[in-house]
Amino acid sequence: MAPEKQKRSRPAPNTSQRSKKRQKIEPVNNGKPLDKRRVAVDALPWNEVVMPEMFDDAEGFYGLEEVEGVEIVRDGGTVQFVSAAAQKAAYDEDDEFEGFGDDDTVGEIPKKSNDGETKSAKPPKDKKAKKDKPKKTPTKEPNLQVAAEELKGNVFKALEEDAAEEGTDVSAWKDLDLSSNILSALSKMGFSTPTPIQAAAIPEILAGHDVVGKASTGSGKTLAFGIPILENWIELCGELDEDESKESRPPTALVLSPTRELAHQLTQHITTLCKGLSNSPYVTTVTGGLSVQKQQRQLSKADIIIGTPGRLWEVMSSSNTLTDSFRQIKFLVVDEADRLLTEGHFKEAEQILNALDRQQDADEDDDQHSPTRQTLVFSATFAKGLQQKLAGKGKQGLMDGQESMEYLLKKLNFREDKPKFVDVNPESQMAAGLKEGVVECGGTEKDLYLYAVIMRLVPMLQTLGLPAYALHSQMAQKARMRSIERFSSPAANGSILVATDVAARGLDIGGVQLVIHYHLPRAADMYVHRSGRTARAEATGSSILLCAPEEVVPMRRLAAKVHAQNAVVTGKGKNSKYYMRSLDIDRKVVARLSPRLTLAKQIADSALAKEKKGHDDDWVKQAAEELGVDYESEEFETAGGGRKGRGTGRRIKEKEARGLTKGEVGALRGELRGLLAQRVNVGVSERYLTAGTVDIDELLKGAKGDFLGKVDGIGMDDI
Numbered sequence: 136m137a138p139e140k141q142k143r144s145r146p147a148p149n150t151s152q153r154s155k156k157r158q159k160i161e162p163v164n165n166g167k168p169l170d171k172r173r174v175a176v177d178a179l180p181w182n183e184v185v186m187p188e189m190f191d192d193a194e195g196f197y198g199l200e201e202v203e204g205v206e207i208v209r210d211g212g213t214v215q216f217v218s219a220a221a222q223k224a225a226y227d228e229d230d231e232f233e234g235f236g237d238d239d240t241v242g243e244i245p246k247k248s249n250d251g252e253t254k255s256a257k258p259p260k261d262k263k264a265k266k267d268k269p270k271k272t273p274t275k276e277p278n279l280q281v282a283a284e285e286l287k288g289n290v291f292k293a294l295e296e297d298a299a300e301e302g303t304d305v306s307a308w309k310d311l312d313l314s315s316n317i318l319s320a321l322s323k324m325g326f327s328t329p330t331p332i333q334a335a336a337i338p339e340i341l342a343g344h345d346v347v348g349k350a351s352t353g354s355g356k357t358l359a360f361g362i363p364i365l366e367n368w369i370e371l372c373g374e375l376d377e378d379e380s381k382e383s384r385p386p387t388a389l390v391l392s393p394t395r396e397l398a399h400q401l402t403q404h405i406t407t408l409c410k411g412l413s414n415s416p417y418v419t420t421v422t423g424g425l426s427v428q429k430q431q432r433q434l435s436k437a438d439i440i441i442g443t444p445g446r447l448w449e450v451m452s453s454s455n456t457l458t459d460s461f462r463q464i465k466f467l468v469v470d471e472a473d474r475l476l477t478e479g480h481f482k483e484a485e486q487i488l489n490a491l492d493r494q495q496d497a498d499e500d501d502d503q504h505s506p507t508r509q510t511l512v513f514s515a516t517f518a519k520g521l522q523q524k525l526a527g528k529g530k531q532g533l534m535d536g537q538e539s540m541e542y543l544l545k546k547l548n549f550r551e552d553k554p555k556f557v558d559v560n561p562e563s564q565m566a567a568g569l570k571e572g573v574v575e576c577g578g579t580e581k582d583l584y585l586y587a588v589i590m591r592l593v594p595m596l597q598t599l600g601l602p603a604y605a606l607h608s609q610m611a612q613k614a615r616m617r618s619i620e621r622f623s624s625p626a627a628n629g630s631i632l633v634a635t636d637v638a639a640r641g642l643d644i645g646g647v648q649l650v651i652h653y654h655l656p657r658a659a660d661m662y663v664h665r666s667g668r669t670a671r672a673e674a675t676g677s678s679i680l681l682c683a684p685e686e687v688v689p690m691r692r693l694a695a696k697v698h699a700q701n702a703v704v705t706g707k708g709k710n711s712k713y714y715m716r717s718l719d720i721d722r723k724v725v726a727r728l729s730p731r732l733t734l735a736k737q738i739a740d741s742a743l744a745k746e747k748k749g750h751d752d753d754w755v756k757q758a759a760e761e762l763g764v765d766y767e768s769e770e771f772e773t774a775g776g777g778r779k780g781r782g783t784g785r786r787i788k789e790k791e792a793r794g795l796t797k798g799e800v801g802a803l804r805g806e807l808r809g810l811l812a813q814r815v816n817v818g819v820s821e822r823y824l825t826a827g828t829v830d831i832d833e834l835l836k837g838a839k840g841d842f843l844g845k846v847d848g849i850g851m852d853d854i
């Protein structure tokens with residue numbers, strides 16, 4: 136559907152009436168003159184949908200094109216489109232197109248994609264058509280812009296090349312005894328120093344030990360296991376020719392991940408490192424939402440397999456050959472282990488583990504044999520009792536009770552009696568650069584406070600044309616990927632990802648400034664992982680929890696668990712020093728924003744209510760599953776701020792909203808537009824607001840709170 140394709144498929148032009156505009160715009164309809172801005176669907180300015188590299192192996196709707204700023208006009212049975220851009224294109228072609236000169240470099244002119252990135256336009260394939268066309272006089276303004284972008288692109292490219300040529304000094308890695316191949320790849324990535332978990336875990340893994348690694352979110356756990364796996368691959372296969380015995384050699388590593396997004400991200404992260412190697416392994420992702428057949432084909436030649444348990448089990452169990460080759464892996468990695476080995480994934484993870492061990496058991500007639508593979512288990516959170524046991528401080532060994540993390544750790548069948556437990560942050564589970572805060576608000580006011588918090592942080596969002604993207608498991612995989620891609624695009628300044636806990640773990644999106652917990656996380660580990668989407672890799676960031684009165688007690692318990700290590704013994708007993716501060720959101724500002732929210736909700740409810748009717752319950756149930764809670768449970772209703780009651784209220788509102796006429800919704804929209812046009816002083820000094828971003832540290836400074844009883848903390852003394 137690319138415009139060039141359409142041009143080629145058009146009938147030969149009548150030279151006496153030569154007008155491309157006419158080919159695109161119907162002049163009359165039933166004798167009536169048509170809006171000249173109307174264009175045929177194939178004349179719209181379609182842009183190719185660019186998928187991020189991490190989804191390279193994904194199948195589905197790829198090759199799609201998209202178009203923006205187009206209005207659909209229905210005229211009887213005819214559907215037409217109005218597009219300013221298409222009109223401009225038609226105008227340019229008619230009035231200014233004079234053909235290509237010899238020195239035209241169409242194939243190299245970067246064009247701006249929708250996401251703001253520049254990319255090269257495809258050279259026209261039909262050379263003859265190119266010659267026949269008269270010379271084009273370029274329009275000045277767009278070309279200046281193109282030139283500037285081209286220049287900018289070239290400057291960045293040159294800088295990147297310089298950096299790649301010079302390379303980063305990696306002498307700080309020397310104690311880890313890595314190969315020059317890996318060192319050079321690290322240098323190209325710009326990683327001058329190993330992170331603590333990398334410095335601690337890599338030597339243990341290289342020495343052949345099983346490792347259980349704990350380190351805070353964003354601390355580089357992926358490469359802590361990725362580097363030793365690559366070292367092993369380089370040693371065994373690094374000298375082989377590209378295709379030599381690729382089909383027949385067994386995979387080196389199998390990495391289990393709890394979510395699809397994390398699996399793709401792990402693949403991307405490891406692949407990026409591989410790009411710096413002289414010869415690289417074949418890394419593939421096996422996740423739901425993508426074609427099984429393609430994944431099976433890829434698996435037959437894969438060196439490193441990264442996948443979610445459900446799909447992995449589906450693919451594995453359907454092929455004995457694959458299962459046999461998986462049994463020969465050198466490394467089994469369980470990432471985000473506490474999540475993966477409990478809740479929902481338990482069955483498939485256990486089936487995979489059983490399948491990996493079955494053959495050997497049959498041969499050796501011994502259930503307790505030691506497998507040849509190394510098992511590597513990583514997470515930012517492990518239950519405290521389990522940590523003690525792993526660290527050798529507990530009285531008993533791992534327990535046998537089914538459906539517990541401990542039981543599954545037993546099932547992992549480590550090759551050593553005891554895996555090495557590497558805990559690089561025993562004092563805290565939270566990333567060093569993370570600031571945490573709490574906003575007190577009524578349970579039903581969370582939307583309003585969410586808006587108020589966002590308004591304080593990114594002034595440009597005052598337009599309420601918030602660039603927000605959804606992410607939940609009910610979405611099609613392609614839509615999930617698109618949301619992440621758009622949210623993480625460098626051009627998406629100030630964007631918002633509204634996600635269920637499917638995004639809580641592992642996702643490594645650079646530059647996330649703030650995590651807002653709209654609902655209180657059910658468990659302390661979930662709080663740690665959610666908050667860990669910011670303040671990654673030495674960066675700073677903030678986490679704000681919207682806390683309704685009924686959530687105060689569970690929130691205090693949660694904070695006590697997360698920050699238990701900061702407790703100090705005083706004359707009065709054990710006092711905690713903690714970092715959650717109560718943020719004082721100016722209630723006057725909140726009150727000023729309230730009418731906007733009321734209108735926006737009415738409009739949104741009206742649209743949604745018409746669309747989704749009874750599906751809400753399913754969605755809530757699904758979200759509850761992702762949170763790892765029982766939808767029916769009373770506890771969930773209480774912790775979630777009385778979900779049942781709210782749900783009922785919402786349903787009533789939706790019913791009311793369905794009753795709104797088009798005209799009434801239009802009037803509401805008009806009213807909202809009027810309000811949005813007004814400036815609201817969000818109560819933050821200009822000096823905190825720079826280039827659309829905010830010094831959140833400054834915002835948190837001096838925050839005061841009487842709701843929870845303390846200025847510096849959240850008042851946990853009485854717990």
Ligand SMILES: Nc1ncnc2c1ncn2[C@@H]1O[C@H](COP(=O)(O)OP(=O)(O)OP(=O)(O)O)[C@@H](O)[C@H]1O
Binds near residue numbers: 326333350
């Ligand atoms: N040695 C290093 N120096 C600088 N940056 C690094 C280094 N190692 C990894 N990183 C970067 O740190 C970021 C976080 O790494 P990673 O995703 O592996 O964290 P994680 O510990 O797995 O986090 P989570 O627990 O949230 O999954 C990534 O963007 C990665 O590129």
